[in-house]
Amino acid sequence: MRTVLWREGKVEVEVPDPSLYPPSADAPVFFNPRAKLSRDLSTLILKVLKPPQVIDAMAGTGIRGIRYAVEAGIEDVVFNDINPRAMELIQRNLQRYGIEAEVIQEDVNLLLQRRRFVAIDLDPFGSPSPFLSSLGRSVTHRGVVLVTATDTSPLAGSSPLSAVRKYHSVVRKLPWFREMAVRVLLGYVQHTLMVWEKAMLPVFSFFEEHHIRVIGTVVKKPSAVTEAAKQIKIVEEVGPLWTGRLHDREVLAETIKHWDEDYGRRALKVLQLASEEVNVVGYYHIHLLSKQLGVSPPSVNKVINELRSLGYRASRSSLEPKGVKTDAPEEVVKEVILRSSSPTWKPTGRP
Numbered sequence: 317m318r319t320v321l322w323r324e325g326k327v328e329v330e331v332p333d334p335s336l337y338p339p340s341a342d343a344p345v346f347f348n349p350r351a352k353l354s355r356d357l358s359t360l361i362l363k364v365l366k367p368p369q370v371i372d373a374m375a376g377t378g379i380r381g382i383r384y385a386v387e388a389g390i391e392d393v394v395f396n397d398i399n400p401r402a403m404e405l406i407q408r409n410l411q412r413y414g415i416e417a418e419v420i421q422e423d424v425n426l427l428l429q430r431r432r433f434v435a436i437d438l439d440p441f442g443s444p445s446p447f448l449s450s451l452g453r454s455v456t457h458r459g460v461v462l463v464t465a466t467d468t469s470p471l472a473g474s475s476p477l478s479a480v481r482k483y484h485s486v487v488r489k490l491p492w493f494r495e496m497a498v499r500v501l502l503g504y505v506q507h508t509l510m511v512w513e514k515a516m517l518p519v520f521s522f523f524e525e526h527h528i529r530v531i532g533t534v535v536k537k538p539s540a541v542t543e544a545a546k547q548i549k550i551v552e553e554v555g556p557l558w559t560g561r562l563h564d565r566e567v568l569a570e571t572i573k574h575w576d577e578d579y580g581r582r583a584l585k586v587l588q589l590a591s592e593e594v595n596v597v598g599y600y601h602i603h604l605l606s607k608q609l610g611v612s613p614p615s616v617n618k619v620i621n622e623l624r625s626l627g628y629r630a631s632r633s634s635l636e637p638k639g640v641k642t643d644a645p646e647e648v649v650k651e652v653i654l655r656s657s658s659p660t661w662k663p664t665g666r667p
């Protein structure tokens with residue numbers, strides 16, 4: 317396997333040469349340069365949450381865990397991957413930083429069934445569902461879960477039967493599908509934790525390209541589990557899904573303070589948008605609504621300002637650039653769009 321040195325965040329690690337091995341399950345060791353944003357955001361958030369221990373449970377090259385140790389200052393990082401070729405790479409990367417860490421080669425389900433971990437990072441190919449019950453069993457009270465899903469097609473409503481199989485949820489294509497996808501995933505993660513009498517308090521949720529990531533703290537407390545169960549509902553005939561908060565504003569405000577240029581502008585933007593979001597389910601997709609009304613779309617900021625001047629709460633969505641989150645009813649949003657935009661020119665057929 318040809319490797320290269322890869323700089324990311326504040327580390328430099330050895331990874332399979334991305335020009336020779338595209339990110340796929342067939343690569344000798346998996347590495348996706350485009351997941352940098354996900355790693356940046358997770359590292360920054362762990363810097364604030366500071367769990368005493370994290371397991372990078374599907375580690376690949378170990379880049380996540382190494383960033384958690386070096387940048388987030390996590391004392392005890394455990395690495396695991398089922399792929400024997402990943403072991404050598406992780407060991408070499410640990411040596412570069414003089415980190416002494418436990419490196420395990422085991423099926424993640426078996427490992428999480430037999431051992432408890434404080435914070436668990438689950439970064440599988442596709443759906444995390446086959447691993448969630450083990451995660452729910454393993455994670456401790458006051459722990460943290462960080463879960464990736466890259467099977468956005470069932471979550472976003474493009475493969476409804478697959479969503480029934482993988483997420484036990486009935487989905488359909490809705491204009492706010494990006495948030496729906498995140499909420500369906502959160503609902504299912506929450507459900508698998510509740511089976512173990514634990515609840516997840518979401519800290520940060522995001523959807524970028526074909527990548528969804530949810531991060532939350534975990535409590536093992538009956539009242540928290542009851543409260544979480546109340547937030548799992550059916551909305552617009554979709555569900556079950558999570559209707560509670562997507563982000564923890566206070567943690568995100570702290571996280572932003574740790575940002576610098578090494579984490580990239582996009583990470584800062586996503587964190588800012590997420591921390592300013594109005595806490596309602598869904599968003600109005602301004603372009604789709606404008607199309608429906610036959611007018612050219614006004615700017616998202618203009619719609620937000622108008623809604624605020626009418627006394628409603630309104631913000632952008634961190635998940636959808638054309639989305640407006642607001643407690644205003646749809647009729648009001650439509651009126652605002654009609655007032656703020658010029659009609660689309662349509663030929664009348666008359667001379």
Ligand SMILES: C[S@@+](CC[C@H](N)C(=O)[O-])C[C@H]1O[C@@H](n2cnc3c(N)ncnc32)[C@H](O)[C@@H]1O
Pocket residue numbers: 345346347348351355373374375376377378379380396397398399402422423424425439440441
């Ligand atoms: C998407 S990659 C992880 C990428 C890595 N976290 C990163 O940020 O670069 C998924 C990893 O899970 C490992 N894997 C797949 N099935 C596994 C299982 N059942 N138990 C443990 N590891 C597994 C694969 O070998 C692969 O390295």
